[in-house]
Amino acid sequence: MTRAIAVFVVLAIFPLAMQAMDGMFYVSLASRILIYAIAATSLNLVLGYGGMVSFGHAAFFGAGAFVVGIMAVEGVRSAWIAWPAAVAVAALAAFVIGALSLRTRGVYFIMITLAFAQMIYYIFVSLKTYGGDDGLSLPGRSTIGFGTLGNDLVWYYLVLAILAAVLYGLQRLVHSRFGRVIAAIRENEARAEAIGFPVYRYKLACFVIAGAVGGLAGALIANQSSYVSPSLLHWIQSGTLMIMVILGGVGTLWGGLIGAAVLLGLEHLIADYRIGWLAALAPNYQDHGALAVGIVLLAIVMLAPEGLAGLFTRRRHA
Amino acid sequence: MLELRAVSKRYGGVVATDDVTLDVLRGEVHALIGPNGAGKTTLIGQISGVLATEIGRILFNGADITHLPAHARVAAGLARSYQITSIFRRYSVLENLALAVQARSGSSFRFWRPVREESALFDEARALAADIGLQDRSSTVAATLAHGEQRALEVGLALATRPQLVLLDEPMAGMGPQESRAMLALIQRIRSRVSVLLVEHDMDAVFRLADRITVLVNGRVVASGAPAAIRNDPAVRQAYLGEELAA
Numbered sequence: 001m002t003r004a005i006a007v008f009v010v011l012a013i014f015p016l017a018m019q020a021m022d023g024m025f026y027v028s029l030a031s032r033i034l035i036y037a038i039a040a041t042s043l044n045l046v047l048g049y050g051g052m053v054s055f056g057h058a059a060f061f062g063a064g065a066f067v068v069g070i071m072a073v074e075g076v077r078s079a080w081i082a083w084p085a086a087v088a089v090a091a092l093a094a095f096v097i098g099a100l101s102l103r104t105r106g107v108y109f110i111m112i113t114l115a116f117a118q119m120i121y122y123i124f125v126s127l128k129t130y131g132g133d134d135g136l137s138l139p140g141r142s143t144i145g146f147g148t149l150g151n152d153l154v155w156y157y158l159v160l161a162i163l164a165a166v167l168y169g170l171q172r173l174v175h176s177r178f179g180r181v182i183a184a185i186r187e188n189e190a191r192a193e194a195i196g197f198p199v200y201r202y203k204l205a206c207f208v209i210a211g212a213v214g215g216l217a218g219a220l221i222a223n224q225s226s227y228v229s230p231s232l233l234h235w236i237q238s239g240t241l242m243i244m245v246i247l248g249g250v251g252t253l254w255g256g257l258i259g260a261a262v263l264l265g266l267e268h269l270i271a272d273y274r275i276g277w278l279a280a281l282a283p284n285y286q287d288h289g290a291l292a293v294g295i296v297l298l299a300i301v302m303l304a305p306e307g308l309a310g311l312f313t314r315r316r317h318a
Numbered sequence: 319m320l321e322l323r324a325v326s327k328r329y330g331g332v333v334a335t336d337d338v339t340l341d342v343l344r345g346e347v348h349a350l351i352g353p354n355g356a357g358k359t360t361l362i363g364q365i366s367g368v369l370a371t372e373i374g375r376i377l378f379n380g381a382d383i384t385h386l387p388a389h390a391r392v393a394a395g396l397a398r399s400y401q402i403t404s405i406f407r408r409y410s411v412l413e414n415l416a417l418a419v420q421a422r423s424g425s426s427f428r429f430w431r432p433v434r435e436e437s438a439l440f441d442e443a444r445a446l447a448a449d450i451g452l453q454d455r456s457s458t459v460a461a462t463l464a465h466g467e468q469r470a471l472e473v474g475l476a477l478a479t480r481p482q483l484v485l486l487d488e489p490m491a492g493m494g495p496q497e498s499r500a501m502l503a504l505i506q507r508i509r510s511r512v513s514v515l516l517v518e519h520d521m522d523a524v525f526r527l528a529d530r531i532t533v534l535v536n537g538r539v540v541a542s543g544a545p546a547a548i549r550n551d552p553a554v555r556q557a558y559l560g561e562e563l564a565a
Contacts, residue, residue, distance in 0.1 A: 177425075197426065
């Protein structure tokens with residue numbers, strides 16, 4: 001608890017410090033990281049806590065983004081309407097995809113969730129009315145009635161508050177009756193059924209909750225840069241979220257946040273800062289950012305096999 | 319209370335259970351014996367709902383449960399234990415039992431209140447731990463228990479669902495003499511409040527516990543009746559018991 005407060009105090013002071021140092025760019029980068037943290041945390045609920053390796057989480061993230069984007073283009077810019085709509089559509093998509101996918105296990109589950117997400121990706125790519133490949137530019141951020149979300153500082157604090165709410169909700173959920181059942185299913189699915197839990201229903205509920213939160217993150221990312229690209233729905237996006245979770249710590253509260261911060265921070269560092277001695281060795285290394293990120297990730301995963309969160313917490317037994 | 323009516327199970331051309339008709343009466347310990355590969359575990363799987371039954375009918379308390387999913391059979395009062403220990407290995411004994419208590423007491427679609435605050439679950443789990451002789455091990459992680467203790471927890475998980483009928487699949491598998499005696503005593507203690515369908519290879523235990531015995535050979539019932547009758551049944555002696563009883 002004290003750790004959680006410390007983390008959020010630091011995150012709350014950060015933009016003020018950046019403002020003083022004339023570094024508003026970093027506030028924008030930080031909001032992006034926090035939004036990805038929400039998305040990765042929602043994936044961690046199914047993947048880490050629920051043990052369901054979903055390779056299609058981008059479907060819910062992207063669907064949430066497109067709902068906000070399409071509604072904005074059609075003139076509905078109120079966050080009070082568009083965001084709940086994004087959450088509802090993502091939850092519905094998760095319900096349909098989950099209901100079908102959760103009848104399979106293991107590799108088949110991974111492949112079928114991937115296939116569904118790719119189907120949705122291609123639907124949006126071919127939706128020329130709403131940008132197709134080029135994506136969709138929004139007239140601006142959502143409105144909330146009494147103020148504007150256009151201010152990057154206000155926007156940052158709103159995203160931070162939502163992340164805090166999501167993490168607190170996850171913490172409550174994990175220790176609730178429902179959370180215990182989900183953990184038990186991950187531990188021993190056959191036995192969970194044999195002591196009387198309708199396993200399928202619990203897994204589906206978990207999948208839908210994660211999809212809904214993923215949709216909320218999507219609604220936020222659409223606002224972040226007032227632009228929605230179909231690449232948000234692409235399988236690479238699902239992979240990126242998965243890497244964040246694995247990097248940060250599968251089935252840990254802070255895993256999503258740590259993973260998002262490290263991955264996006266790394267990408268930024270490699271692309272925007274030229275390291276002298278590295279450039280002397282490989283002059284155009286910055287053109288191969290993905291390779292560099294990959295090497296660093298490989299090192300982290302080898303050195304911290306339980307994710308970076310595992311370096312901070314003692315491992316508990318359940 | 320449990321009635322099997324001409325139940326069969328085939329895997330392609332292989333017959334696992336073949337036209338099995340069997341009754342378990344309320345209050346009895348009914349033993350199911352037979353050589354390895356006779357179809358005993360398949361039958362337990364069919365009764366518990368883990369394996370689908372396409373041929374024949376299964377009735378429990380008069381209701382047809384042939385196509386009911388496994389979790390719904392547990393809710394109806396029919397629980398099982400496994401031949402190969404299947405427990406929540408990373409949880410403590412108490413957490414294992416509390417989870418099974420939770421399964422039958424109220425909805426678990428509750429997302430906010432910590433389970434830890436529900437003392438009723440843990441009080442009952444503690445009582446169960448005492449029942450199965452693990453009261454001193456209640457905070458031990460299940461994976462680190464001795465084999466006999468894990469087997470007791472295996473049975474405890476089934477009992478925690480408060481079944482009317484419990485299916486025990488070789489509860490004494492892999493046990494030494496002392497552990498077997500403890501399991502025998504446990505089954506003696508529970509038999510007054512729950513009916514038992516017992517699959518077991520330990521003939522000594524079977525003849526001590528069983529009110530009636532059914533013998534399965536190659537998936538078929540070859541005999542069924544009181545222990546004394548089974549012991550003297552020539553077909554049974556020839557098919558299965560022969561060597562062991564002669565010894």
